[in-house]
Amino acid sequence: MTGLLTRMEAGERIDATDTKTKNDIEDAFAFLTREVEPGSDEYMAIAAEMTRKTGGVPRQMFNYMRSVLNSGEPEQVAEILEYANALKGVGQSNLIPWEMYQGDKALNDALADYEFLSAFRGSVGAAEYLTDLAANPPSDAVTDTLKQHVKNLDVADVVSFFDEKGLDVDLGTGDQEAVIAGDYERLFESAYRQTGDLALSKNRALTELATIYGPNTVTGSSRLMRYPPQNFYPSSVTNPDWMSQQISDAVTEYVYGEIPEMSRSQEIARIVSWTSGEGRISRIGSACSPTARPPPKSIPGSRRRIRSGTWTTKG
Numbered sequence: 001m002t003g004l005l006t007r008m009e010a011g012e013r014i015d016a017t018d019t020k021t022k023n024d025i026e027d028a029f030a031f032l033t034r035e036v037e038p039g040s041d042e043y044m045a046i047a048a049e050m051t052r053k054t055g056g057v058p059r060q061m062f063n064y065m066r067s068v069l070n071s072g073e074p075e076q077v078a079e080i081l082e083y084a085n086a087l088k089g090v091g092q093s094n095l096i097p098w099e100m101y102q103g104d105k106a107l108n109d110a111l112a113d114y115e116f117l118s119a120f121r122g123s124v125g126a127a128e129y130l131t132d133l134a135a136n137p138p139s140d141a142v143t144d145t146l147k148q149h150v151k152n153l154d155v156a157d158v159v160s161f162f163d164e165k166g167l168d169v170d171l172g173t174g175d176q177e178a179v180i181a182g183d184y185e186r187l188f189e190s191a192y193r194q195t196g197d198l199a200l201s202k203n204r205a206l207t208e209l210a211t212i213y214g215p216n217t218v219t220g221s222s223r224l225m226r227y228p229p230q231n232f233y234p235s236s237v238t239n240p241d242w243m244s245q246q247i248s249d250a251v252t253e254y255v256y257g258e259i260p261e262m263s264r265s266q267e268i269a270r271i272v273s274w275t276s277g278e279g280r281i282s283r284i285g286s287a288c289s290p291t292a293r294p295p296p297k298s299i300p301g302s303r304r305r306i307r308s309g310t311w312t313t314k315g
Helices: 002-011 019-032 040-053 057-067 074-087 105-133 142-152 156-163 176-197 199-212 241-254 264-267
Strands: 212-214 221-226 271-275 281-286 305-307 309-314
Touching: 019 040, 019 057, 040 057, 040 264, 057 074, 057 105, 074 105, 105 199, 142 176, 156 176, 156 199, 156 212, 156 264, 176 199, 176 221, 199 264
Parallel strands: none
Antiparallel strands: 212 221, 271 281, 271 305, 305 309
16 A cells, blocks of 8 residues: 555556555545545545545545435535546546446446436436436436437547547548447447437447547547557556557567667657558557667568668668
8 A cells, every 4th residue: 555655655656456556545544534424525525536646545534435425415426426526537547437346337327317407407407307217217218219329320420529639530441430330339228228318329429439449549530449458558647659669669669679769859750550461550559769670580571660760672
């Protein structure tokens, strides 16, 4: 626990999904709140600060948020969902700060519904709608309208949803688009069976889809991919480009047997592409110094291109 507190103060990148780290976060929070009333302003402030420094909300805070969601009290539900929404923006990680806990989907769904509804009904009005929906779930009659709603879904909704978030995305090939459309339909069907609300179900499905798909910000590609790395690996305030850095180092070491000294700007500027003997080009990542030696002969018929320089090896 003391080690975690030291790392927090140092601003180190912390993987909150690691089992030991989760336990350390729980222990540290228990220690810091040993004389604090659960749900008090101080309690929630300590949880927010730990989330900011570790990327993961303490388990106790997650359980408290879930208990409030089930309280049936609209004003309290609105307050805790506003708090949960704020927590998503304070962590040093791209991960949703409670996704390592069982029951995270219920909180994610409630938050997506609340964000959508509050734009039309206000915060308490949205919470009232959700608490009423929880107390009076839709009947089996929703099955009668579900099939037609699924038939009317448009995969263009996915592009529009990302566009509203400021992301210009590409659905890819016809086959790739069909897979995305299938996932959208399945997520919508699940949401509609729970809510019986067309608009709410579409938004919930698209919100969940956006946690599975996204453009690859590490490589800069706008094409939607399943499990984009920035959505599933911790980020770092002190080293935001750590994934690109690791790719760069791994490729450079593979090609040249070492990682040459260079400035960060030099490293970012260099893209290594490998053309196989069959003429297929595969973009691997950024790497290597312009003065580095040609690649080893262990890759027969390969060609490495670094900026304007091209080296060819013969096996």
